Amino acid sequence: MLGEFELIARYFAPLAADAPGAFGLTDDGAVLAGDGGPARVITLDTLLAGTHYLPQDPADLVARKALRVNLSDLAAMGARPEGYLLSLALAPEVPESWVDGFARGLSADQAHYGVALLGGDTTRTSGPTAISVTAIGTADAVLRRSGARVGDRVYVSGTIGDAALGLAVARGVAGDAGDPDSRALAARYRLPQPRVALGAALCERGLASAAIDISDGLIADLGHICRQSGVAADLALPRIPLSTAVQRRVEMDAAHLRTALTGGDDYELVFTAPPENADALAALARDLDLPLTGIGEVVPGGEVILRDPEGRPMTFDHAGWTHF
Template identity: 50%
Template sequence: MAPADKAEGKRPDEFTLIEEVFAPLAADAPGAFALKDDAALYRAGEGCETVLTVDAIVAGVHFLPDDPPESVARKLLRVNLSDLAAKGAIPKGYLLVTAWADETSLGWIRRFAGALLEDQRRYGLALWGGDTVRTTGPLTLSLTAIGEVSAGAMLPRGGALEGDDVYVSGALGDAALGLELLRGKLTGLGPEDADYLIRRYREPDPRSTLGPRLCGIASAALDVSDGLLADLGHICDASGKGARIERDRLPLSDAAKRAIERDSSLFSFVAGGGDDYEILFTAPAAMAGQVKAAATESAVAVTKIGCISGAGEGVTLVDGSGRSIPLKQLGYRHF
């Protein structure tokens, strides 16, 4: 990291940093003991199971060194909230490990913590504990999110059955196109479209209102982080099934549509790009009405994009006339 605001202050020692900057993030969690004890105390609700997920991000690898600290904070928390949502879980708390690089300033850390606090309030969870250290390498951050789901209701990867419908929330490809823009490999878009796509890359929108409503409806679910086709492959592998996806049903934002109208090869980012953080799930055809109701109640768009086929059929993408589209033709790089 090379934050421009280095002048905003030298970092204080670990204890002062925790007390001044991070303890306020634990204020709403009595079991966090204001981050002054060695561990936190937590009791899951009656009849609930605890769902845990963790992610680590490294400057220069998972985020760009000049990304604003607010975006880094939101991405770190939200990728974990996306995993909880895809499992049907309601977020409760999180643990945070920060390894500050020598050049990370106090100003950068304050902005990072401020954005975490805003997002905590938005998604209804609190900081429960963690650790803060320094590193001689790049800034490294790890967050463990803890959520709850009714016992036995967590949405698995491996529950898809032949004939189930395949659905995805929101829109696909925005984040991958946003990353291309940030890398300077995609140009000529209108400034509003460019801003929209970049924001979708930097600040995912976890589908926290939708996920828990899919418990008892979806047969399998995960969040799209590796790209639609790769992640659908994960559901198919875990379920021992194949899937058939209709290209013309894949949901696109207006910004992505305009980008693809100018250059149709960009469609490969819709099917194969990563970082969408949308929920990809399967549900029996008889559940179509319940899926629609869950989408309406959660105010998240859900689109049916295909169906689950038999074992050994793999994941196929078909065009409007039902012909299989060779994945190579998409310029899809992961296969």
């Protein structure tokens, strides 16, 4: 059986060929044809118990994660969220108290992000609980994955790898789960912080040439920008922002570095911008109190190159990072 991206390319992208706003299914969301006003951006993602969250995760956090990963898709396109639809298929063992907690989580995030529930459905399933969310937002002009140009710089928001190591902690494969570092990492996995204000500001201030949210890992998601833009990204490992908690884990075991750079669920934005926007981006970082770190340059080619402190390109196999 083909993987997700091959299935989409072979069977579903042709179904989107006639819809200009579907962008060939290559972006984080679709744009509905406008009526002169701002564009409407729409996205649909499903979370499955056991696959996208742990069944024992608190219901309110699961709800907020389901909403937030969709808000992150809107953020990647520079859209401000306005509402969402929810389709909830509940596993047989899920009690009403879980639904209560789930709804309380949604309520908290609705207040935080200024969105409301618009519709959807509730069903029972014999399988794992499935949570589908459609989020809708507006943008005057959307950010795409295809706009990166040679000479642009590559930026990333926040820090990278916390969620992937947090998942490892939650699974008991990355050390003691009780220390403060571990709790902080696990919290980043359980509850993403979608960069809604950043995405909207990048769009409204016209600062970024391309953007994507990091759901499948920095290297893989930046690879999507490279493929869609027909460019390569040349990154310097020492410039990639790691939290102190991740740094300490990497010092304990270098294999954690691969997890941090290729693991998913960061929900930071990685974006490209022309060098003349550096000062404006520094000002934006101050406005948002959010680090925006330049980690490399856009160069000719087609892939993501990561260089070690000596400037040598690195690659990795399933065992971890190695040199060419």
